[in-house]
Amino acid sequence: MHRFIYTGLPARVVFADGAVGELSREVDRLGARQVLVLTTPQQRGDGDALAAGLGAGVYAGATMHTPVGVTEDALKLVQSSGVDCLVALGGGSTIGLSKAIALRTDLPQIAIPTTYAGSEMTPILGETRDGRKTTQKSPKVLPEVVLYDVGLTMTLPAGLSGTSGINAIAHAVEAMYAEDCNPIIGSLAEQSIAALVRALPRIAADPGDREARSDAQYGAFLAGVCLGSVGMALHHKLCHTLGGMFDLPHSETHTIVLPHALAYNGPSVPRAIAAMARAVGEDDVPRALFELAGKVGAPRALRDLGMPESGIDQAADQAFANPYWNPRPLLRAPLRELIARAWAGEAPA
Ligand code: NAD
Numbered sequence: 141m142h143r144f145i146y147t148g149l150p151a152r153v154v155f156a157d158g159a160v161g162e163l164s165r166e167v168d169r170l171g172a173r174q175v176l177v178l179t180t181p182q183q184r185g186d187g188d189a190l191a192a193g194l195g196a197g198v199y200a201g202a203t204m205h206t207p208v209g210v211t212e213d214a215l216k217l218v219q220s221s222g223v224d225c226l227v228a229l230g231g232g233s234t235i236g237l238s239k240a241i242a243l244r245t246d247l248p249q250i251a252i253p254t255t256y257a258g259s260e261m262t263p264i265l266g267e268t269r270d271g272r273k274t275t276q277k278s279p280k281v282l283p284e285v286v287l288y289d290v291g292l293t294m295t296l297p298a299g300l301s302g303t304s305g306i307n308a309i310a311h312a313v314e315a316m317y318a319e320d321c322n323p324i325i326g327s328l329a330e331q332s333i334a335a336l337v338r339a340l341p342r343i344a345a346d347p348g349d350r351e352a353r354s355d356a357q358y359g360a361f362l363a364g365v366c367l368g369s370v371g372m373a374l375h376h377k378l379c380h381t382l383g384g385m386f387d388l389p390h391s392e393t394h395t396i397v398l399p400h401a402l403a404y405n406g407p408s409v410p411r412a413i414a415a416m417a418r419a420v421g422e423d424d425v426p427r428a429l430f431e432l433a434g435k436v437g438a439p440r441a442l443r444d445l446g447m448p449e450s451g452i453d454q455a456a457d458q459a460f461a462n463p464y465w466n467p468r469p470l471l472r473a474p475l476r477e478l479i480a481r482a483w484a485g486e487a488p489a
Pocket residue numbers: 180181182183203204205206230231232233234236254255256257258259260262263264265266292293294295296297300304367390391
């Protein structure tokens with residue numbers, strides 16, 4: 141007998157090759173007149189081109205970890221130029237800035253994601269103040285409209301495409317065994333993993349493969365819905381801890397840790413593992429994800445990202461500082477072993 145709670149996220153999604161051509165219509169639908177395009181310094185050219193068509197302003201100062209200082213700087217421009225709609229063009233960093241402004245102003249947001257991180261589909265915001273990253277959930281930060289246009293992902297470098305795609309897989313994997321998982325999110329997660337596992341090796345072989353890019357973007361969209369809808373566990377908490385303690389890059393850290401975190405949790409979640417095995421087409425899912433990282437040329441060892449060996453014990457201790465729900469109880473020795481393997485780049489246990 142079915143028994144579950146499912147809360148849908150109220151977002152309008154336009155998914156099409158060329159979806160960005162719908163932008164001015166979407167701005168009109170929101171009744172907005174003065175748009176501000178947000179992006180990173182690296183994507184300034186694309187931001188300027190988008191803004192030119194709308195007579196919009198551009199703020200190209202988005203950066204990793206959503207520092208509050210950058211948000212306050214952008215807010216000055218929002219207030220001085222009467223902005224009534226935000227357009228975020230970029231990955232999780234740019235969408236994070238947009239969410240941080242929306243939290244403070246309640247302005248409507250149109251997100252145009254250019255990576256596979258999935259932030260555009262979540263009511264989650266991580267912000268950094270004085271070097272400390274805190275995360276909160278609020279319906280205020282969920283973008284009203286998301287335009288998925290494969291054309292804007294074609295320039296995502298091959299390496300980042302692989303790690304960003306595995307970051308998306310991680311959302312779907314942890315959704316499958318979430319404490320509050322439900323059959324709707326479970327089936328989206330399975331589809332998400334299947335699409336990404338199919339697409340990522342093709343993108344690594346040919347970054348110009350538009351079909352594969354579209355498949356990856358579809359998988360990333362579904363993974364974002366999963367991340368926004370149910371709670372995450374060991375994998376996400378560990379990546380958050382490691383990233384904060386040793387200043388490690390986001391998607392690479394997720395890529396390295398995922399096979400190990402899944403090997404740890406796997407014995408406690410046999411039904412979720414069976415669904416993941418259907419999606420990846422292999423019985424040993426942690427091993428398949430470890431091999432996928434190799435196929436897309438991703439780093440496999442935390443030490444190669446700059447984490448010191450002494451950090452293994454520090455991170456294992458930290459995991460017990462703020463306890464959280466996980467399908468398998470957190471045990472010091474196997475957890476340390478997990479981190480040690482990820483640090484050394486060994487195959488999952
Ligand atoms: P990112 O946004 O930091 O982008 C990485 C780099 O790639 C940037 O320099 C960016 O300009 C560039 N880039 C992005 N798309 C490009 C493209 N198509 N072509 C060329 N260059 C491109 O990376 P990310 O992995 O998308 O985001 C990571 C951040 O997002 C982290 O801070 C993470 O915590 C956050 N995040 C938040 C959520 C959430 O729900 N709140 C979800 C996932 C990630």
